[in-house]
Amino acid sequence: MTSPVDIDRLAAFIAEHVTGGRVESVTVEPVAGGQSNPTYFVEAGARRLVLRAQPQGELLPSAHAVDREFRVMGALAESEVPVPTVLCYSEDRSITGTSFYLMERIDGRVFRNAELEGVTPAERRLMYLSAAETLAKLHRVDWKAVGLGDYGRPGDYFTRQLNRWSRQWQASKAREIPAIDRLIAWLPDHIPPSDRTTIAHGDFRMGNLIFHPTEPKVAAVLDWELSTLGHPLADLGFFCIPYHTLAKEYGGVMDLDAEALGIPAEREIVDRYRRAVGDDEPMKPFHVAFALFRFAVIFAGIEARAAHGNAAGANAASIGWLADAMATRGCEVARI
Numbered sequence: 001m002t003s004p005v006d007i008d009r010l011a012a013f014i015a016e017h018v019t020g021g022r023v024e025s026v027t028v029e030p031v032a033g034g035q036s037n038p039t040y041f042v043e044a045g046a047r048r049l050v051l052r053a054q055p056q057g058e059l060l061p062s063a064h065a066v067d068r069e070f071r072v073m074g075a076l077a078e079s080e081v082p083v084p085t086v087l088c089y090s091e092d093r094s095i096t097g098t099s100f101y102l103m104e105r106i107d108g109r110v111f112r113n114a115e116l117e118g119v120t121p122a123e124r125r126l127m128y129l130s131a132a133e134t135l136a137k138l139h140r141v142d143w144k145a146v147g148l149g150d151y152g153r154p155g156d157y158f159t160r161q162l163n164r165w166s167r168q169w170q171a172s173k174a175r176e177i178p179a180i181d182r183l184i185a186w187l188p189d190h191i192p193p194s195d196r197t198t199i200a201h202g203d204f205r206m207g208n209l210i211f212h213p214t215e216p217k218v219a220a221v222l223d224w225e226l227s228t229l230g231h232p233l234a235d236l237g238f239f240c241i242p243y244h245t246l247a248k249e250y251g252g253v254m255d256l257d258a259e260a261l262g263i264p265a266e267r268e269i270v271d272r273y274r275r276a277v278g279d280d281e282p283m284k285p286f287h288v289a290f291a292l293f294r295f296a297v298i299f300a301g302i303e304a305r306a307a308h309g310n311a312a313g314a315n316a317a318s319i320g321w322l323a324d325a326m327a328t329r330g331c332e333v334a335r336i
Helices: 007-019 066-075 121-140 157-172 178-190 232-239 266-277 285-308 321-334
Strands: 026-030 039-044 047-053 086-090 100-104 198-200 209-211 218-221 228-230
Touching: 007 026, 007 039, 007 047, 007 086, 007 100, 047 066, 066 086, 066 100, 121 198, 121 209, 121 218, 121 232, 121 266, 157 178, 157 228, 157 232, 157 285, 178 285, 178 321, 198 232, 228 232, 232 266, 232 285, 285 321
Parallel strands: none
Antiparallel strands: 026 039, 039 047, 047 100, 086 100, 198 228, 209 218
């Protein structure tokens, strides 16, 4: 992964907008592993920053909205939700070739999958519970009070999302995936009647959390690209995807010895979340099937971007099969 960042221009930008004075040296290191917005570690003198930019090339409408990421993290800065401190957003394409923003770098541990490798069972259990409680903290935020009253349309979330992701599927698909089409046919007829509205992260999973360097608690929530005003159980269903997928299917835990690993049962995670958020609405198969449908369309989009040569991840072309896997798992949850 090579960096398109113009370091001299970036140094001047940081000096003007971040440090308020000349920066002696700037280094940029691409962060490997992401499939969406290219991300870089930046060292500017003594400052340790993160730069997050839109991908190069033609993009789907409303995708890769780094401006929304910047806005929502700024709005949550004074809340209970742990987020990095965002510093500045720029549409100056002479620096990275696309729009970007800078934020402070958070020290901690990032895990590629839900197994949380390298920790003890006792610690793993507490990390899972901390993640569930962190999601509840997000859903308790008064979105109007923090200035996000126009961040999305309240109400009718699942209907609008099904329309959006169905259109996304039609716009991005490189081949036919019948399981996605079966979910598109099933999901609209099984939307639960509840119509709550909270801030919805949209991609709340272990890989988008930074855990404290030594303690079993979430230090920061990352990757807010898909955030909006939405139904909280969409996030909870998405967080529970690993319980319904294999380890090879983007790091699921369905085929692992969860008890030996200290991974709480899905029911315990859901109950911990419900107690922390203060609402007893049940999570239903619809919520997990919907989450798997969205993930399937996301992977299909990654496959399509790889075909067009503008995918952020170096392995994008090799993971298109995950669209099939997630859609198949969604059909299993829905029993269709």
